[in-house]
Amino acid sequence: MISAQAPGKLFIAGEYAVVEPGQPAVLVAVDRYLTVHLDVGEHAADVGRVHSSAYERGPLVWAREQGTGRIVVEHDPRDYVISALRTVDRLRAERGLAPEYFDVRIVSELEDQAGRKFGLGSSAAVTVALITALDEFYRLGLTRLERFQLALLATIAVSPKASGGDLAAITFGGWISYTSPDRAELLAHLDAHGVTATLTAPGWQLLRVRRLPAPGDLQLLVGWTGTPAATEILVAGVQHTGEPYADFLTSSRACVQDLVTALETDPSSAVDVLRRARRLLHQLERHSGILIETEMLRDLCEIAERHGAAGKPSGAGGGDCGIVLARASASVTGILAEWEARDIRHLGLVVHPAEGGADEC
Template sequence: MTSTSAPITVRSPGKLFIAGEYAVVTPGEPAVLVAVDRHLTVRLTESRGAGSVHSPEFGRTPLVWGRGADGLTIDREHHPYEYVLSAITLAERLRGETGRPARFFDLRIDSGLDDVSGRKFGLGSSAAVTVATLRAIDEFYGFGLDRIDVFRLALLATISIAPNASGGDLAASAFGGWIGYRSPDRALLRSELDAGASVTELLASAGWEPLAIERLRPPMDLRFLVGWTGEPASTERLVDAVRGGSGAMDYPAFLLNSRACVTDLWDALGRGDDTATLESIRRARRLLQGLGRTAGVSIETPLLSELCDTAEAFGAAGKSSGAGGGDCGIVLAPATADVAGLVRAWEDRDIRHLTIGVSPAEGGHP
């Protein structure tokens, strides 16, 4: 597998949810996310005879892929790299549809989304690796995909593995900055994909409604902070648990309230109203607390509660980020907040302050 062209290196950022969790899995319901300034890097090198995927996170032995009469052949003896392989598979379909000759390549994946010991912070590594892989292959084959095409291809690859994924993390990774997001009908897209629709047709299909991706203005004078509880969380498990417990709650009312809250947050950011932004963060926290109580699911764990309550005590607003159940909480702190005191209080409670910012800070492309 000898290199025949210059390597291609692509970085994609991780993400954190600001508001709209759980509701966003319902098509059309809004959420706000940020891309963060920690990245996952994919390095693509052309090869011959077969391709490989290698990440130090998953051992020294790469996964090897080739082509057979029925498409991609994969040596699954080692780590499956599901999202990467799904992205390669879809890119191969697009390559065939556009008449480009088949080539092989090796992928080297290095993640800066976790700590040095490999513990995950919940920054969306599967989304970042899917987006970065597709951007690298796009450059390799010269597809000429724009950001929305990369997002759409990444979502098609993702729902082949996780049908209920909202795609918000993919939007943040593909576009960067502060993102307003509404998910499309992924069940419809998955059915079209499974029915054999061409990738080219799907990228241009009208079936993406009610998808919306909008770059939002960052808060005017609010500092963005991230705390990590050290407790791992499984988004898929928590979302399934909430759905399983939804018979005890008025879920349509939750969706209605979430929509109102996130829409207000979207508007507050648009007009630079930091006071209204902070109030929307507090409302979003209360909504998730109520959802967890009625569904019998620990969305806001005791440590996440301490993280958020401490932020309030020091003059800021905080909430869990993403599915909750551990991982990270986000805080927006006005200039009057005692941030140094807040961070010290977190440390006293074994909550780690992560030195994470928004990528890029001004809200444009990463």
């Protein structure tokens, strides 16, 4: 059996803007995990199975089509797991490796006991973990960057607007700044030329992943509202044209750059930058008419403000998690007590440390 684990993630700043190629964001990996177990299994001769609580009717059965070798599943779901399987299988075939069947079992800490997701990037985590396991299974010898690239190709096959920031944070760990590549160009190249050629395609030119120092002078708090959010629907609801949106992109870039500078030189000043990031989301809300900061997220942020900290929604908002940055000297007891009184659950997360590889790509 092969096992691979992937952490959760949180957006600190730059969400929404980062869906545009070349736009930056700051993210962090956190210590809640999703684990993929890959086993040849008793059915390895003819089919493979994916076992997960996400499949209420039982395991998802997959097989290869006669002649083409393409992975097929019954009722073909719009599914990140299947997309990851297909992406790596195309690479396997391009390298001339023999196809094999195996069973996959997914175990996740990124949801509560009732199956409600925390908003920590479970789709990204399962994609990264499965590709890591398949890399070992087929002995592909992928670099960390190549695993990220495959994860992004698999993800945009399902959700073309996905920025890939969550995949980068989960793959590289720790605090990172991330700039998104041109995913539309990558998809077109993938369709025309295959996986191997796309790993070095021009569409990656805008990609930047840069490790940031862990800010020792800051405390990171994460509160969960208990309400899941539909990230893709929220992102799709943004008006991606016009002067207000162009101004938002310019302001978001400047805010993210200032946050990176703060984290590298004066972490305590990141509290003020996070307040700016929240105000930018308010502006996007007014321009687009979408609900980013729900009532509970507003309470989460305002409580933090009353105690001298800064809070904002993490990611698309509309539910899920909010984050707070507080200076190291600050007492957070009052924040946590008020959160509890308003049924905001403190997740008690810490940063999943940066993992091996270059500090920048």
